[in-house]
Amino acid sequence: MHPFTFSGLPTRVIFGSGTIEAIGSEVERLDKKRAFIVCSEPQKREGERLGQLLGNACVDVYSGAVLHTPVRVTKDAIRATTGAASDCVVSIGGGSAIGLGKAIALRLGIPQICVPTTYAGSEMTPILGQMEDGEKKTLTDPTILPKTVIYDIELTKSLPARLSAASGLNAIAHAAEALYAQNCNPIVSMLAQEGIAALVRSLPRIMADLKDDLGRSDALYGAWLCGVCLGSVGMALHHKLCHVVGGSFDLPHAETHAILLPHALAYNLEAAPAALEALRVATGANDPTKRIYDLSRSFGLPASLSEIGFGEENIERAATLALKNSYWNPRRFDESSIRDILRAACDGRAPNAFHGADCRL
Numbered sequence: 001m002h003p004f005t006f007s008g009l010p011t012r013v014i015f016g017s018g019t020i021e022a023i024g025s026e027v028e029r030l031d032k033k034r035a036f037i038v039c040s041e042p043q044k045r046e047g048e049r050l051g052q053l054l055g056n057a058c059v060d061v062y063s064g065a066v067l068h069t070p071v072r073v074t075k076d077a078i079r080a081t082t083g084a085a086s087d088c089v090v091s092i093g094g095g096s097a098i099g100l101g102k103a104i105a106l107r108l109g110i111p112q113i114c115v116p117t118t119y120a121g122s123e124m125t126p127i128l129g130q131m132e133d134g135e136k137k138t139l140t141d142p143t144i145l146p147k148t149v150i151y152d153i154e155l156t157k158s159l160p161a162r163l164s165a166a167s168g169l170n171a172i173a174h175a176a177e178a179l180y181a182q183n184c185n186p187i188v189s190m191l192a193q194e195g196i197a198a199l200v201r202s203l204p205r206i207m208a209d210l211k212d213d214l215g216r217s218d219a220l221y222g223a224w225l226c227g228v229c230l231g232s233v234g235m236a237l238h239h240k241l242c243h244v245v246g247g248s249f250d251l252p253h254a255e256t257h258a259i260l261l262p263h264a265l266a267y268n269l270e271a272a273p274a275a276l277e278a279l280r281v282a283t284g285a286n287d288p289t290k291r292i293y294d295l296s297r298s299f300g301l302p303a304s305l306s307e308i309g310f311g312e313e314n315i316e317r318a319a320t321l322a323l324k325n326s327y328w329n330p331r332r333f334d335e336s337s338i339r340d341i342l343r344a345a346c347d348g349r350a351p352n353a354f355h356g357a358d359c360r361l
């Protein structure tokens with residue numbers, strides 16, 4: 001075994017059904033009395049319900065969270081929260097609400113409690129991505145990591161089918177790239193394999209019945225593990241491409257991940273045999289890229305970037321942006337390989353099968 005460094009993330013996790021009822025005691029546990037709740041507009045009712053549970057410990061509910069955490073929204077929310085003199089932020093929703101909560105918590109130096117309702121995994125990371133001047137930039141700081149995460153299975157049952165599937169594949173992407181991260185380690189690889197397996201078995205159950213208890217709890221558990229992977233080790237080409245394509249061309253986050261993942265993996269796994277083996281076990285398929293592509297097709301998700309608004313004419317600009325800052329990837333790449341990956345994702349064809357590794361299953 002290679003030598004490695006592992007730092008466990010210090011977030012407190014409460015997992016189960018009806019766990020949202022613990023919100024009051026969790027705010028008290030942090031010794032806070034004035035919680036500012038953030039959510040996105042479609043989940044305003046959930047935000048208000050959380051406010052009712054908190055009673056006097058809730059100072060306001062802000063429902064302006066949107067995708068990619070624009071800095072102008074953060075500034076607007078900060079004006080509201082400063083007026084309310086809040087001493088902690090509670091986010092309920094997907095990565096958009098949690099991203100806004102992180103941006104507020106970081107700027108005001110107050111703790112965040114998250115109640116995630118998608119599988120995006122942001123609640124488990126010390127990373128904040130935000131849009132400013134048309135570009136999405138990320139920053140990593142240990143203080144961004146939420147203090148407490150309340151996973152409530154019941155709250156995920158309203159997540160629509162298309163979002164459930166895309167968000168689940170978004171979670172799988174975190175774990176898949178963790179398997180070949182430069183700083184990967186056996187603990188994170190174990191979590192990644194378990195997280196992917198949980199999502200691969202639960203997503204079809206959810207697509208058959210959105211309220212399936214076992215499917216929903218398995219998927220949320222898998223998403224949690226995948227989120228830990230994202231927060232623990234570095235990501236590579238797939239995340240970089242999603243970041244550039246999603247942020248700069250304003251595409252839906254989870255679907256961008258779902259479409260690009262098989263193509264980015266088909267490119268990278270040639271150079272990452274241990275990751276390929278783990279993915280084979282986790283997906284139960286010789287060619288995990290094809291398995292992920294087929295799952296996505298069976299869920300009725302868009303196959304191509306063109307279907308979600310990214311046409312071939314954008315490939316050149318996206319490839320240039322993706323090469324702007326250097327970052328680690330298990331396989332060398334250049335502008336031409338990025339163009340090939342993006343072209344395949346634009347076409348929506350099945351990923352190229354592997355040639356490099358022997359098949360064991």
Ligand code: NAD
Pocket residue numbers: 040041042043066067068069093094095096097099117118119120121122123125126127128129155156157158159160163167230253254
């Ligand atoms: P999202 O938060 O934008 O949610 C999508 C939509 O689904 C929203 O309208 C939301 O209100 C609705 N929704 C969420 N949960 C629901 C539920 N249970 N029932 C009904 N409706 C529900 O989408 P997302 O994919 O969760 O998050 C994407 C954002 O998160 C992006 O901005 C992305 O960059 C960020 N993100 C950040 C990290 C990180 O570590 N920093 C990780 C993953 C994602």
